[in-house]
Amino acid sequence: MRKIFLLLGLFSAIFNSACSTESSREELIRNGDFSKIIPLTDTLLGWSMDKGIGNVSKSEEGMRMQKEFRVLQRMDVAHEVSERYLLNARFKVESGSMTLFIQAFLPETVKRESYWTLLSKSFGPSKEWNNISIELQIPPEKILDLIQVAFSSDSPDTLAYASYISLRPLPPSKTAQNKIFISSADRRVECKSIYVSSPQDDYGNIAAKFLQKHLYNMTGELLPVSCLSEKQPENFEGSILIGKAAIDSNKISNEELKDVGPGGFFVKNKDLVLSIAGKDAPGLVSGISAFLKSIGVKFLSSKEIEYPKIETLPLASVAFKRTPAFAFRSGGGNLNSDFLINSFIASPRKIGGRSGTIHTNGFLVNFDKYHKEHPEYFALQKDGNRLSHKPGDSDDFVHLCMSNPKVQALASENLIKWIELEPQAKYFSIGQGDGYHYRCVCKDCKAMDVEEGNYTDRVLAFVNKVSEKAAEKYPDKIFFMFLYEGSDKMPVKVNPAPHVRMTYCPFRPKWWCHSHAFCKHNSQGMAEISAWFKNFSGQLYVFDYPSGAQEALSIFGSFYAMVEKIRFYSANGVTGLTLCGTPRQFNALFVNVISQLLWYPGIDVEQAIDNFMREYYGPAAPFMREYFDLLYKQFDERQIHQNCEIFNYGVISDDFKNKAYRVFAAAENASKDNPKLLRRVKGEKLFLLYNDLNENNPFTNVNDLNLKDFANNLREFAQIAAEEEIFYVDKNHQNITEWFWRKAGLKLNAKGKWYDEPAIKELIANPLAALKEKKNILQKKIKNGWELPASAFSGGEPARNGSYIVIRRPALLKSIVSADLFLDEAPSNEMELTVTGQEERNCGIEVFVNGKSVYQKSPQVKFYEHPGTRKIAIPKNILKKGKNTFSIKNITSELSVPDRGKALDSCEYQPNPYWGWLIVDNIKITE
Numbered sequence: 001m002r003k004i005f006l007l008l009g010l011f012s013a014i015f016n017s018a019c020s021t022e023s024s025r026e027e028l029i030r031n032g033d034f035s036k037i038i039p040l041t042d043t044l045l046g047w048s049m050d051k052g053i054g055n056v057s058k059s060e061e062g063m064r065m066q067k068e069f070r071v072l073q074r075m076d077v078a079h080e081v082s083e084r085y086l087l088n089a090r091f092k093v094e095s096g097s098m099t100l101f102i103q104a105f106l107p108e109t110v111k112r113e114s115y116w117t118l119l120s121k122s123f124g125p126s127k128e129w130n131n132i133s134i135e136l137q138i139p140p141e142k143i144l145d146l147i148q149v150a151f152s153s154d155s156p157d158t159l160a161y162a163s164y165i166s167l168r169p170l171p172p173s174k175t176a177q178n179k180i181f182i183s184s185a186d187r188r189v190e191c192k193s194i195y196v197s198s199p200q201d202d203y204g205n206i207a208a209k210f211l212q213k214h215l216y217n218m219t220g221e222l223l224p225v226s227c228l229s230e231k232q233p234e235n236f237e238g239s240i241l242i243g244k245a246a247i248d249s250n251k252i253s254n255e256e257l258k259d260v261g262p263g264g265f266f267v268k269n270k271d272l273v274l275s276i277a278g279k280d281a282p283g284l285v286s287g288i289s290a291f292l293k294s295i296g297v298k299f300l301s302s303k304e305i306e307y308p309k310i311e312t313l314p315l316a317s318v319a320f321k322r323t324p325a326f327a328f329r330s331g332g333g334n335l336n337s338d339f340l341i342n343s344f345i346a347s348p349r350k351i352g353g354r355s356g357t358i359h360t361n362g363f364l365v366n367f368d369k370y371h372k373e374h375p376e377y378f379a380l381q382k383d384g385n386r387l388s389h390k391p392g393d394s395d396d397f398v399h400l401c402m403s404n405p406k407v408q409a410l411a412s413e414n415l416i417k418w419i420e421l422e423p424q425a426k427y428f429s430i431g432q433g434d435g436y437h438y439r440c441v442c443k444d445c446k447a448m449d450v451e452e453g454n455y456t457d458r459v460l461a462f463v464n465k466v467s468e469k470a471a472e473k474y475p476d477k478i479f480f481m482f483l484y485e486g487s488d489k490m491p492v493k494v495n496p497a498p499h500v501r502m503t504y505c506p507f508r509p510k511w512w513c514h515s516h517a518f519c520k521h522n523s524q525g526m527a528e529i530s531a532w533f534k535n536f537s538g539q540l541y542v543f544d545y546p547s548g549a550q551e552a553l554s555i556f557g558s559f560y561a562m563v564e565k566i567r568f569y570s571a572n573g574v575t576g577l578t579l580c581g582t583p584r585q586f587n588a589l590f591v592n593v594i595s596q597l598l599w600y601p602g603i604d605v606e607q608a609i610d611n612f613m614r615e616y617y618g619p620a621a622p623f624m625r626e627y628f629d630l631l632y633k634q635f636d637e638r639q640i641h642q643n644c645e646i647f648n649y650g651v652i653s654d655d656f657k658n659k660a661y662r663v664f665a666a667a668e669n670a671s672k673d674n675p676k677l678l679r680r681v682k683g684e685k686l687f688l689l690y691n692d693l694n695e696n697n698p699f700t701n702v703n704d705l706n707l708k709d710f711a712n713n714l715r716e717f718a719q720i721a722a723e724e725e726i727f728y729v730d731k732n733h734q735n736i737t738e739w740f741w742r743k744a745g746l747k748l749n750a751k752g753k754w755y756d757e758p759a760i761k762e763l764i765a766n767p768l769a770a771l772k773e774k775k776n777i778l779q780k781k782i783k784n785g786w787e788l789p790a791s792a793f794s795g796g797e798p799a800r801n802g803s804y805i806v807i808r809r810p811a812l813l814k815s816i817v818s819a820d821l822f823l824d825e826a827p828s829n830e831m832e833l834t835v836t837g838q839e840e841r842n843c844g845i846e847v848f849v850n851g852k853s854v855y856q857k858s859p860q861v862k863f864y865e866h867p868g869t870r871k872i873a874i875p876k877n878i879l880k881k882g883k884n885t886f887s888i889k890n891i892t893s894e895l896s897v898p899d900r901g902k903a904l905d906s907c908e909y910q911p912n913p914y915w916g917w918l919i920v921d922n923i924k925i926t927e
């Protein structure tokens with residue numbers, strides 16, 4: 001790697017890290033000359049395929065990219081000090097065209113995708129190589145998580161090569177404002193350097209950068225990071241010693257770390273030397289984070305860090321050690337390192353594989369690499385064939401023939417190679433493939449099971465075997481697997497090896513309710529996990545679901561359930577917790593308090609909430625607390641049981657929302673003089689507005705909808721969503737523009753920034769008029785009349801390709817669709833309305849023209865006559881000149897088909913979408 005840099009002569013001095021001259025860590029891109037491949041998969045190290053199609057390989061000329069490809073690399077930059085990066089790239093397009101994208105990602109926020117594009121440049125065919133060198137500037141107020149570099153084909157005939165690419169942080173521009181001092185009771189000295197033990201000390205280097213960055217942000221002083229192995233100071237006074245450096249120089253003794261447990265740390269400032277050591281790598285980063293907090297840094301949310309304003313920064317005499325209840329903490333909000341930072345959990349995708357951090361069997365024995373010569377390595381399917389897999393499919397669904405000794409040996413060998421590729425990671429998943437029905441049914445694999453349907457012995461025996469050698473060679477690594485879908489049953493013969501952790505997933509149907517820990521709807525799951533606790537306490541992790549997956553802005557009330565579960569897990573010996581996302585509403589509060597609980601499950605949670613609210617909302621804190629309590633009261637008093645996988649309705653009641661809006665008015669008033677606090681208050685109100693608008697809008701069967709209130713709420717929602725730059729509202733990436741069309745009938749372009757569009761500007765200026773006077777001309781002229789296609793209807797639920805619209809039962813809140821027809825003059829005759837589509841018979845339907853009912857049917861009566869059309873007469877004098885509105889309303893009562901919903905879906909507490917629906921392809925209005 002260094003040779004290339006010298007050859008191209010691109011770089012001179014990079015800023016002051018003594019360690020950087022010998023290691024390549026200042027170069028962020030891995031395998032920038034495309035010379036290395038991943039031995040496990042034979043694909044290019046560091047470069048992963050985002051789209052499964054296309055063809056990317058190593059060639060004489062570097063990386064060869066063909067057909068429809070998108071190949072990318074993501075780099076953790078959460079610990080980089082820099083706001084400027086230098087990109088160098090050398091590539092050539094032989095045919096077609098290719099775009100080079102550089103994108104910067106923020107930590108997980110409300111937005112589904114929170115990134116912005118630093119560079120997007122398209123290149124057509126040329127005989128010459130392109131050599132580009134560009135400085136990329138990151139806005140200083142942004143807190144970055146990742147930078148992504150991607151090459152993407154613009155057409156299927158593209159053939160391109162890249163021979164070199166690099167990305168380097170440039171020295172930060174701020175100049176020192178304040179010096180950093182280390183002080184004792186009677187003396188203070190200027191702080192000179194942060195020391196790590198050696199360039200190979202990956203853990204130490206990550207931790208040192210983390211500290212360097214925050215000290216720089218606080219003071220403008222960029223302390224150099226030096227290596228003890230290269231430069232021993234004469235005197236340690238004024239030094240900060242990190243990790244192994246603190247131990248090697250005897251500033252922290254092994255004896256002092258003896259009573260610190262996994263994930264814990266020791267921070268000590270003695271004799272004007274600040275030393276921070278961890279029991280392990282994550283513990284070291286936590287130690288630095290705890291130290292920063294002890295000097296006044298506030299990690300408020302994934303987007304907001306507040307630094308103390310002080311003239312000089314005295315690093316005072318301290319000494320404290322801590323051990324977390326949960327050494328393994330994963331799942332978002334990782335900025336303050338209360339959750340483990342990304343680098344500590346191995347991820348094939350980060351080094352160029354196709355698996356994430358969970359289902360890694362297909363990375364350990366790669367399908368693309370082995371299936372031709374050794375189909376027997378992969379699971380025998382029920383149809384008698386070995387597993388098949390479309391080229392480019394995610395490796396997450398690869399199932400191995402776990403009983404095959406050659407598979408075990410290969411996976412074991414490959415696990416060691418994987419550890420060598422991600423030396424900084426501590427936790428490695430040996431997770432079985434997703435989709436249990438692909439499991440191997442060969443005789444030998446079945447023989448590993450003790451009983452039909454219980455796969456735990458099989459999976460556990462495999463994981464033990466595969467990790468055996470790696471655990472000998474790397475005793476500090478932890479290997480984990482997942483207890484779910486058949487491997488959640490108690491093993492009979494096999495026990496987990498000491499270095500193996502088993503991750504239990506409290507998922508439906510056994511765990512139905514995520515609003516209450518000890519809910520009756522979780523009783524089956526509780527019994528199951530209790531049995532695990534009894535037998536395997538100490539080797540269990542949990543993968544829990546405190547966030548609603550369907551809708552980003554929907555209120556998901558998992559806070560107290562999570563508090564109780566964390567205490568319950570901890571009391572039963574669980575030491576690892578992964579959160580499948582964190583709830584979006586009260587997100588900063590959730591991350592803050594839950595992080596504290598993962599260290600100390602016994603803390604006073606109510607006190608912790610109050611403390612956080614005081615910091616975060618200032619004078620509005622009492623009102624925000626009142627709203628928080630009011631919200632959680634709903635879950636208890638009204639017995640609302642939410643589940644992470646479904647659309648959760650019903651939080652909004654008239655009583656709740658009236659009180660909630662009143663409390664918010666007080667909170668806004670209390671914070672009106674402080675824009676930062678007001679924005680936080682309104683950022684929370686966004687969720688209340690979203691839920692209210694979702695449940696009460698012109699397309700739900702609300703009898704007494706006050707259109708003026710709706711319009712005003714919609715305006716406020718638009719204003720806050722614009723400020724928060726929200727573009728997506730649900731899991732399927734529904735654009736917010738689509739949401740405005742479905743819930744309010746406002747047609748937006750979905751191109752560019754939605755809040756700059758005229759319809760939104762009109763809504764802000766005059767909300768009621770904007771809704772009443774909207775003019776969506778989407779009709780088509782046909783012979784003897786007009787057609788309104790599915791795309792002309794707002795409300796309801798559209799087909800993915802837009803070719804039809806689904807009208808669901810009122811309980812599912814998508815029960816009304818409507819479309820407008822504009823006429824130059826009122827027709828003089830009776831007209832005919834023809835509706836085309838399909839139905840599930842048990843729906844009740846009513847059709848309206850300009851608010852007048854023209855047709856009604858009850859369930860069990862067919863709506864569509866053969867061949868899928870229904871003709872309805874429109875009496876004279878209903879249609880008029882100008883705007884005419886056609887509405888179709890699903891009026892099916894939940895009780896009209898007793899027990900139907902329960903029978904069709906195992907989740908009995910959810911309105912089942914699979915019955916009582918009507919589909920409309922189009923309507924025609926003819927003479």
Ligand SMILES: [Zn+2]
Pocket residue numbers: 379380400401402403404440441442443444445446
């Ligand atoms: Zn098998």
Ligand SMILES: [Zn+2]
Pocket residue numbers: 513514515516519520521640641642
């Ligand atoms: Zn419940």
